[in-house]
Amino acid sequence: xxxxxxxxxxxxxxxxxxxxxxxxxxxxxxxxxxxxxxxxxxxxxxxxxxxxxxxxxxxxxxxxxxxxxxxxxxxxxxxxxxxxxxxxxxxxxxxxxxxxxxxxxxxxxxxxxxx
Amino acid sequence: xxxxxxxxxxxxxxxxxxxxxxxxxxxxxxxxxxxxxxxxxxxxxxxxxxxxxxxxxxxxxxxxxxxxxxxxxxxxxxxxxxxxxxxxxxxxxxxxxxxxxxxxxxxxxxxxxxx
Numbered sequence: 001x002x003x004x005x006x007x008x009x010x011x012x013x014x015x016x017x018x019x020x021x022x023x024x025x026x027x028x029x030x031x032x033x034x035x036x037x038x039x040x041x042x043x044x045x046x047x048x049x050x051x052x053x054x055x056x057x058x059x060x061x062x063x064x065x066x067x068x069x070x071x072x073x074x075x076x077x078x079x080x081x082x083x084x085x086x087x088x089x090x091x092x093x094x095x096x097x098x099x100x101x102x103x104x105x106x107x108x109x110x111x112x113x114x115x
Numbered sequence: 116x117x118x119x120x121x122x123x124x125x126x127x128x129x130x131x132x133x134x135x136x137x138x139x140x141x142x143x144x145x146x147x148x149x150x151x152x153x154x155x156x157x158x159x160x161x162x163x164x165x166x167x168x169x170x171x172x173x174x175x176x177x178x179x180x181x182x183x184x185x186x187x188x189x190x191x192x193x194x195x196x197x198x199x200x201x202x203x204x205x206x207x208x209x210x211x212x213x214x215x216x217x218x219x220x221x222x223x224x225x226x227x228x229x230x
Contacts, residue, residue, distance in 0.1 A: 009155070034218075043119075043205060043221035044158075090157060102173060103219065105150075107157040 002027040002093045006106035014114050015083055021076040021109050023065075023091035032094040033074040034103070035065055039087045047089075050074060061085070086113045117141050121206050121222035128196045128229045136191040136225050138206030146209040147189035148219070151175065151202040158205065164189055196229045203227075 003026045013019055025031055032051050036044040048059025055067040065076045074091060091106040122137045140147065148163035150173075160173030164183040178200060180192040189208075193200060203226050207219040 006157075036221075041224075043223045044207075044219075045221070046218055049218060102160055102163065104160075105158040107155060 002031060002104050004091050004093050004104055004106035006089075006091055006109050008109045009107070010110045010112065012112040012114060013081055016080050019076075019078045019081045019085070019111070021089050021091075021111070023074045023076065023106060024072050025074065025091075025093045026072065027093060030069065033065075033067060034092040034094070035059065035063070035074075035076050036090045036092060036105075037061075037087050038090065038108075044090065047076070081111075081113055083113045083115070086111055119206055119208055119220050119222035121204075121225050123225060124223065125226050126228070128193075128227065130197060130229060132196050133192070133194050134196065134227075135193075136204055136206075136227070138189045138191065138222060139187050140189075140206075140208040140220070141187065142208065142210065142220065143186065144208035144210050144220070145186065147183065148173070148207050149179070149181065149189070149191045150205045150207065152205060152224075153202050161191065161204075193227075196227075198229045201227060201229045 005024045034049045035047040037047050038044045047063050048057050050057050050067045058064050063078050067074050088108045088110045090108045092103050094103045119140045145166045149161040150158040152158050159175045161179050162181040164170045167186050170181050203224050205224050206222040209219050
């Protein structure tokens, strides 16, 4: 079964600083990888996804993520964070199996932005 | 507006009571699912459905029932609520079938407290 690890429970960065959120997955083949964002009191919104092809994917709100097969990682990055980026971020992994429609989520990383 | 609608947004139950969380989507999505979100545990899949009349268990199905009589609706039933079911519940849907590349659209969530 697939699994996802987000090793950082809480990260604090200054507004304007760069950001990297870590995500590691466990799966025998290349999975489908996602990053979702959850603002306080809201549902989850898709930031970006990786299915195949270029390992650097661009998402909404200026985020990008890089798939590194050798490290089983899919880290999320942003060059300069804004106060509105404060939220909780979830990495998720899905597999392509006939009839298997499960997405497995990590435990999330809460991002705090300081002025 | 198109999307996933969950009701109620908030509910307080006493131990042993039953209730149904409603989920409806108007995007003609075949796939629907229920997750629960608990602090430090991310989102865990309760039940999912790949189409009307078809449901299956996720990671944490005990204490919950689902049915899918129409494409649009996927209610989650708690037959005898327990304090361990205090959580935030999210319904999510997707168009893609038989592919791990699910891009889920989430509802706004339902916060349930069991006393």
